[in-house]
Amino acid sequence: MTDEQKSSLDAVDAGPIDSDAGEAPQPASTGDPSEHPSVAALLERFPSDVQGHRLTAGDQWVVWINPERSHEILTWLKEDPDHAYDMMSDVTGVDYGGGRLVEVVYQMFSTAHSRALRIRCPLPLDAMEIDSVFDLWKSVDWLEREVFDLFGVTFRGHPDLRRILMPDDYAEGHPLRKDFPLRGRFSRAEQTRRALAQDVERFYLAENLEAGDPQEVEAAEVGTIADPGAGALPAPAEAGEDD
Amino acid sequence: MATKTVEFNVGQGREMGLGGAGAPSPIAPFDIPEPELGTEQMLINIGPQHPATHGVLRLVCELDGETVTSVTPHIGYLHSSFEKLGEYRTWNQIVPLTDRMDYLAPLIYNCAYVMSVEKLMGIEVTERCKVVRVILMELDRIFGHLLWLGTTAIDVGAFTPFLYSFQQREKIYALHESLTGARITTSATRVGGMMADLPEGWLDQLLEFLDNFPKTLAEVHHLLTGNQIHIGRTQGVGAIGAAEAINYGFTGPNLRAAGVPYDVRKDRPYYDYETYDFDVPVGEHGDCYDRYLCRMEEMEQSVSIIRQAMARLPGGPINVEDPNISLPSKTDAMSDMESMIHHFKLITEGIPAPEGDCYMAIEASKGELGMYVVAEEGGTKPVRWRVRPPSFVNLSVIPKLAEGHLVSDLIMINASLDIVLGEIDR
Amino acid sequence: MGLIDKIPGSGSTRTEGGMFGPGSPTFLTSKVDALINWGRLNSLWPMPFGTACCAIEMMASAASNYDLARFGMERMSFSPRQADVLICAGRVPYKLAPVLRRIWDQMPQPKWAISMGACASSGGVFDVYSMVQGIDTIIPVDVYIPGCPPRPEGLIYGLMMIQEQIRQESLSKHFEHRAEDPLLVARPRASEAEVVGLTGPFGNSTQQDQISTGEFVAPAATEESLS
Numbered sequence: 001m002t003d004e005q006k007s008s009l010d011a012v013d014a015g016p017i018d019s020d021a022g023e024a025p026q027p028a029s030t031g032d033p034s035e036h037p038s039v040a041a042l043l044e045r046f047p048s049d050v051q052g053h054r055l056t057a058g059d060q061w062v063v064w065i066n067p068e069r070s071h072e073i074l075t076w077l078k079e080d081p082d083h084a085y086d087m088m089s090d091v092t093g094v095d096y097g098g099g100r101l102v103e104v105v106y107q108m109f110s111t112a113h114s115r116a117l118r119i120r121c122p123l124p125l126d127a128m129e130i131d132s133v134f135d136l137w138k139s140v141d142w143l144e145r146e147v148f149d150l151f152g153v154t155f156r157g158h159p160d161l162r163r164i165l166m167p168d169d170y171a172e173g174h175p176l177r178k179d180f181p182l183r184g185r186f187s188r189a190e191q192t193r194r195a196l197a198q199d200v201e202r203f204y205l206a207e208n209l210e211a212g213d214p215q216e217v218e219a220a221e222v223g224t225i226a227d228p229g230a231g232a233l234p235a236p237a238e239a240g241e242d243d
Numbered sequence: 244m245a246t247k248t249v250e251f252n253v254g255q256g257r258e259m260g261l262g263g264a265g266a267p268s269p270i271a272p273f274d275i276p277e278p279e280l281g282t283e284q285m286l287i288n289i290g291p292q293h294p295a296t297h298g299v300l301r302l303v304c305e306l307d308g309e310t311v312t313s314v315t316p317h318i319g320y321l322h323s324s325f326e327k328l329g330e331y332r333t334w335n336q337i338v339p340l341t342d343r344m345d346y347l348a349p350l351i352y353n354c355a356y357v358m359s360v361e362k363l364m365g366i367e368v369t370e371r372c373k374v375v376r377v378i379l380m381e382l383d384r385i386f387g388h389l390l391w392l393g394t395t396a397i398d399v400g401a402f403t404p405f406l407y408s409f410q411q412r413e414k415i416y417a418l419h420e421s422l423t424g425a426r427i428t429t430s431a432t433r434v435g436g437m438m439a440d441l442p443e444g445w446l447d448q449l450l451e452f453l454d455n456f457p458k459t460l461a462e463v464h465h466l467l468t469g470n471q472i473h474i475g476r477t478q479g480v481g482a483i484g485a486a487e488a489i490n491y492g493f494t495g496p497n498l499r500a501a502g503v504p505y506d507v508r509k510d511r512p513y514y515d516y517e518t519y520d521f522d523v524p525v526g527e528h529g530d531c532y533d534r535y536l537c538r539m540e541e542m543e544q545s546v547s548i549i550r551q552a553m554a555r556l557p558g559g560p561i562n563v564e565d566p567n568i569s570l571p572s573k574t575d576a577m578s579d580m581e582s583m584i585h586h587f588k589l590i591t592e593g594i595p596a597p598e599g600d601c602y603m604a605i606e607a608s609k610g611e612l613g614m615y616v617v618a619e620e621g622g623t624k625p626v627r628w629r630v631r632p633p634s635f636v637n638l639s640v641i642p643k644l645a646e647g648h649l650v651s652d653l654i655m656i657n658a659s660l661d662i663v664l665g666e667i668d669r
Numbered sequence: 670m671g672l673i674d675k676i677p678g679s680g681s682t683r684t685e686g687g688m689f690g691p692g693s694p695t696f697l698t699s700k701v702d703a704l705i706n707w708g709r710l711n712s713l714w715p716m717p718f719g720t721a722c723c724a725i726e727m728m729a730s731a732a733s734n735y736d737l738a739r740f741g742m743e744r745m746s747f748s749p750r751q752a753d754v755l756i757c758a759g760r761v762p763y764k765l766a767p768v769l770r771r772i773w774d775q776m777p778q779p780k781w782a783i784s785m786g787a788c789a790s791s792g793g794v795f796d797v798y799s800m801v802q803g804i805d806t807i808i809p810v811d812v813y814i815p816g817c818p819p820r821p822e823g824l825i826y827g828l829m830m831i832q833e834q835i836r837q838e839s840l841s842k843h844f845e846h847r848a849e850d851p852l853l854v855a856r857p858r859a860s861e862a863e864v865v866g867l868t869g870p871f872g873n874s875t876q877q878d879q880i881s882t883g884e885f886v887a888p889a890a891t892e893e894s895l896s
Contacts, residue, residue, distance in 0.1 A: 057362045057601035086489050089604065090613050090631040107602050107613060107631070111489065111503070114510055118602060139492020142639040150326075165319040165668060166799070167764045175798055176327055184798030188868040189861040191798075192806055195763035196857050200771050291768055292718060294747045299720050299765055320765040321720055324797040340794070346722035390725070409732035416729070426729075427722050427818055665721050668762075 031055025038083050038117050039063055046073055051122070060118065067104070067121035071131035074119070077108065078136050084112045088137035091144055093151035094120075097178030104130055104153060123153060132158035150176040167198055284312060291320045295398045295654045298664030300638075302653070309649045314642050318635075321668035329628035333593030334360050334434050337628065342428040344630060344666045348387035348608045350379040350419075352666075353432040358513065359603035359614035360434050364596055366568060371559045372436050373514045378552045379422075379431065380605075381545040382449070385456070386415045387608030387661075388538045388545075395535070395658040396467060399476050404463045411459050414452045421445055434594055435569045436562030446553060453546055460542060468539070477531035481644040481656035484529060491643065492636035495610025496537040497660060501529030507606035521548050531659035538661070568594055593623030602631075609633040609661050632666035702839045709753070709779065710832040712741045716752030718772060720759030723786035723818040727758045730821035740828060749775040754831055755808070756824075760788035761801045767855065773808040774854045778847040779838075781831050784810045785824060787817045792868070802868035806859040 029052045033039040039053050039061050049066040056062055065073055077085045090107040101122035109116045121130055132155035133140055144155045145164040152174035155161055163170060171194070172185040184191060290301040299320035305313045325344060329337045341356045342349040354376045361368060368376075393408035416426040421442055423429040431438050467473045483493070488501040498505055506523045508516040524540035526533030562569040570589055571582035596618035604613045610633025617627040637660050645653045715737075719727055731737045731745060746752040749772045761769055773782065784804050787793035790813040792802035804810060811834060814827035838846070859867060 054599070056599035058365060060362075060601060062600065088492065089494075089611060090602070090615065090629070092615065092627075092629045092631075094600075094617050094627045096619075096626055105600075105615070105629075107615070109511075109604075111505055111510070116511070116602075116604075118600070137492070138490050139636050139639070142635060143492075146635075163319075165322040167319070172798065175324060180327075180798070182327060182331060182797055187865070188802060188806075189864040191763055192766070192801070192857050192859075192864050195766040195801070196770055196807070196855060198764070198767045200767045291765060292747075292772055294717075294745075298724075299768075320762065320768070321760065322762050322764065322799045323721075323760055323795045324799050328795070328797060343722055343794070346725055406733050409729060410734065413729070413732075413734045426820065427725060 029053050031061070036061045036115070036117070037113075038077065038085075038115065041080075041083065042073070042077075045076070049073060060116070062118040062120060064103075064120045064122065067123055067130045070104075070119075070121050071133060074106065074133050075136060077117070077119075082113075083110060083115075085110045085117065087111060088133065088139050088143075091133075091140050091147060093147045093153055093176065095151060095176060095178050099125070101125065102128055102151060102153065102177075104147060106133075128152055129154045129156055131156050132161075134158055150174055152177065169198070289653075291317075295658070297394060297658065297662055298667075300657075300662070300664055300667075302641075302657070304650065304653065306650065309651075311645050311648055311650060311653050314645045314653060316638060316641055318638070318664070318667055321664045323665075323669065325669045326628055326630065329625055331624065333623050334596070334625070335593065337625070338432060339428065339430040342430055344632070344669060345387070345607065345609070345612075345663050346427055346665050347390045347663050348383040349427060349429045350383040350431055351387070351605070351607045351612065353429060354380050355603060355605045355607065355612050355614045357432040357434050358605065359601050359616050360596070362603055363599055363601035363616055363618060364434070364568075364594070366435055366563060366565075368436060368563055369560055370557050371440075372561050372563075374552050374556045375437060375441060375561065376432070377514050377516070377519075378449070378549050378556075381548045381552070382415060382418065384545045384608045385542050386412060388542050389415075391538060391608075391658075391661045392463065395655075395661075396463075398654055398658045399473065401467065401470075401473070404466060407459055407463055411452075411456055414456075418445065418448055418452065421448065433562070433569070435565065436560075440561040446556075449549070449553070453549060457543065457546060460539065464539065468536070474532065476651070476655055477535060477659070479528075480531045480648060480652045481659060482528055482530040483640070483644060488529065491640045493610070493640060494633050494636070495606070495608075495661075496524075496534055496541060497610065497637055499524060500526035500533035500537045502527055507604050507611050511604055513603075513605060519548050519551050521551075531655055534659045534661075595621045595623055596625075600627075604631075607633055609663065609666075610637060630666065630669055632669065634660070634662035634664075635667045638662050638667060698839070698841060702841075705840060706835050706838055710741075710835040713753045713781075713828070713831070713835075714744055714746040714751060715742050715828075716749050716755045716772065716776060717745050717747070718755055718757045718769060720757075720761060720765065721788070723758035723789070723816075726818040726821055727756060727785065727824060730824045735821040735825065737825070737828070740825070740832075742828070749773075750777065752776055753779070754781045754783060754828075756783045756785055757789045757804050757808075758785040758818075758824075760786075760793060760795055761804055761807075762799045763801055764799070766801050766807050769804060770807050770855055770857075778849065779843075781811045781834070782808055783812045783814060783827050783831060785814045785816075785827065786819060787815060790815065793817060806864050806867055807857050809858050 031054060033043055033053060035055075042050050042063055042065075043053070046065070046069065049069045051064040051066060053064070054062045077083050085108040087109040088106065089109050090105075092105050094103045094105055101124060104121045104123060106119040106121075107116070108119065123130060128151070130153060132144055134144065134155075134157065141158075141160075142164060144158050145161060147153050148155060148158075148161050149163040149165050162168060166175065173180055186194070285306045287304050287306060288301065289304060290296045291299040293300075296302065301317040301320065303315045303317065304311050323343075325340050328340060332340070338353055338356060341352040345352050358376075389408040389412050393405040396402075396404035419429050420426050422445060423431045423438060483491070483501050485502040488498050489503060489505075493501065494505070502525060504523060504525045509523055521544045522540075524537045524544070526537050566582065566585040567589075570576075571579075571586055575582040576586040577583070598618065598620040600615065600617040602613055602615045604611050606612075611631070612633055613629075613631030615627070615629040615631065616625050617629075619626050641656060641660065644656050648656065717724070717727055729735060731742075737743070749755070753776075755773060755776060757769065773780075782804075784790045788795060788800070789804050790810075792800050794817070796802065801807060812827045812830045814823050816823050819827070857864065
């Protein structure tokens with residue numbers, strides 16, 4: 001495959017596969033909610049927002065909730081003294097692929113009651129947005145940034161939502177989506193070219209160190225395949241140069 | 244829960260500032276008035292290639308003279324997409340990936356991952372396997388803490404503990420190697436058991452190490468714990484309060500140094516940890532010195548746990564005797580048709596999992612390590628494999644910890660957090 | 670070019686004129702070369718560009734059990750300006766690639782590069798979107814050390830191979846071998862065709878498109894033609 005045969009950015013513009021599967025297949029609720037006080041309380045307090053619950057892996061409780069009310073529900077789970085989930089251990093995303101909704105998964109733990117709970121929020125593929133819980137737990141700062149980076153979920157209200165693991169100007173998409181190929185969308189030569197065109201000394205001006213928009217990329221440096229511009233690779237090495 | 248508050252009386256009665264500026268060093272004069280000079284802030288960059296960042300971490304610091312007014316860590320310089328790779332591999336094929344994330348304590352990751360998969364699949368491993376895994380996890384806790392000790396000491400200028408700790412690590416490397424054939428990338432566990440049982444003489448080798456290790460630890464204590472330079476560099480530096488520490492997501496010795504007695508082995512025990520007799524060191528001030536003390540004490544506690552585990556190590560099989568999960572022995576596979584078919588299916592297809600997801604939290608050397616696996620019905624590969632790395636969340640606190648401190652304190656804080664970029668960037 | 674021209678026997682392949690004639694190599698140049706090379710190879714200052722697990726083995730090589738100091742590599746130079754040999758130990762993602770290139774460019778000649786470990790040599794286990802498939806697409810590499818991670822003995826063997834290379838160098842060929850084109854700074858070392866050749870999918874990676882359910886999730890047609 002040479003670079004001439006590919007159009008570099010069409011696939012990125014195409015975005016993820018649209019959900020034409022309609023509603024996500026809701027898992028059948030299992031387990032007896034009275035065994036876990038928080039699950040029972042959630043069903044009682046937010047009956048229309050709980051989409052399902054499950055007992056999995058022997059003794060782990062999972063609750064699916066409506067992502068529009070996630071902030072309210074999580075606030076209540078944190079502040080209500082009977083539940084008091086003071087530790088947000090992990091925030092991550094799950095993409096099943098095949099049109100099924102992407103889910104944001106919260107792993108919570110209460111040190112006071114020694115109880116764990118998992119909350120999952122399914123998001124529609126064309127509107128992957130959810131409220132950030134940074135105001136509740138500071139631990140989700142980088143965790144939400146990672147979900148944004150790798151899945152493309154926008155967290156409303158996050159003070160500094162930009163890419164964290166991939167370079168700021170990464171143009172190939174969101175890697176952990178199922179429609180993202182393992183070896184990336186661009187050819188290795190293009191990835192090498194873009195990698196070396198990065199500004200190593202990219203720094204933030206003092207006013208930009210506060211929460212702000214992602215940095216603007218100097219498009220001229222990167223160039224396109226047809227017109228590499230400043231980012232051209234050198235000509236092939238001449239034969240006979242022994243090193 | 245038996246906890247022990249560690250307090251070292253250094254007899255100097257020095258004032259320690261909590262949060263904010265560190266305590267004045269013993270040799271700096273503090274009666275000279277500050278001159279009226281015009282200043283402006285400097286923006287400097289530390290890393291990603293730097294000896295003291297403990298990996299490829301980039302810290303962009305805004306400085307007012309030597310004082311850090313803000314620091315922004317940038318990560319992702321080691322992003323190897325383990326999690327995406329995991330989606331393309333069967334359950335057992337993921338085990339070699341787990342070594343390469345936290346390469347300082349690989350056996351802990353090996354064990355944590357298969358524990359999560361076994362919990363998802365409802366597999367109960369044999370008693371021998373449980374005790375062996377406890378021994379290996381505690382051994383690697385010592386292993387990881389030793390490297391932290393060596394590199395943290397060398398960051399503040401103490402070269403000798405680095406050599407001492409690496410010398411002890413060589414002994415653990417030898418133990419790794421006789422068990423698995425590899426020094427670092429052990430890949431010792433499999434779903435349902437271990438790659439192989441303990442070889443002849445391994446327990447004696449381990450006992451020899453346990454007998455000699457406390458002496459070296461005592462020597463390093465002697466070099467560092469009461470050392471005024473070390474104390475001046477670490478006390479009052481990077482302090483955090485208990486409630487804040489929980490909210491910011493601290494786990495492991497960092498959290499316990501802040502006064503929160505949360506240890507996954509005690510609060511969400513696994514593998515009969517509630518039956519082992521050990522203490523969890525809890526600090527008071529949440530500064531670098533308390534983190535140092537917590538980790539030193541944890542190493543001694545791990546020695547005690549390993550001895551207890553060795554005493555109770557039962558015989559019996561190391562792998563679950565279910566042909567759909569564990570590979571049959573080679574003799575069986577070569578002679579018995581059914582075993583050969585099981586072997587074939589296990590290798591080419593893998594173990595089918597039930598529908599569900601499992602988040603298994605264990606106490607790694609760096610903090611709460613969470614392994615989250617999501618599987619579909621009959622799936623031989625995970626839909627999603629997520630690692631909740633303790634260092635990832637611990638490092639995100641550094642802007643708060645380092646504000647107001649000097650650049651040299653920033654280096655010390657970074658070292659005291661005990662981070663490993665392999666697991667941060669995955 | 671100054672002194673080099675004046676050394677008898679430099680820059681030409683004729684061997685007439687005896688000991689001090691213009692032919693190359695001569696007794697004098699070979700002795701000078703031997704002296705300079707002896708000095709260089711016994712006092713290499715490594716620039717440890719350690720990223721991952723291989724870096725830990727590199728640290729173990731520098732510690733007392735394996736002790737790189739006896740090879741003259743006591744002082745690990747973390748400043749590239751003062752280093753001779755870049756040891757790239759560990760996997761290098763594309764985000765880190767410009768940093769590696771810049772560190773390499775900052776090193777003064779004569780310099781050598783060691784690619785330690787499978788990940789630095791070829792991408793290793795990580796044939797993925799974010800990993801450089803071998804740092805030889807970015808910097809010229811002299812010695813590749815296989816292993817995951819290589820044992821400290823392996824690293825030492827690789828360093829000894831560098832020493833062997835140095836032993837065979839000649840001052841007269843210095844400008845030929847060690848010249849650097851300032852226009853190529855921060856550009857990848859390999860041309861596009863070479864990158865394609867060096868980083869083609871290896872082994873199982875082309876078949877690794879089956880995800881968990883066993884059904885192949887077909888990406889859109891335009892994406893397929895890219896990978």
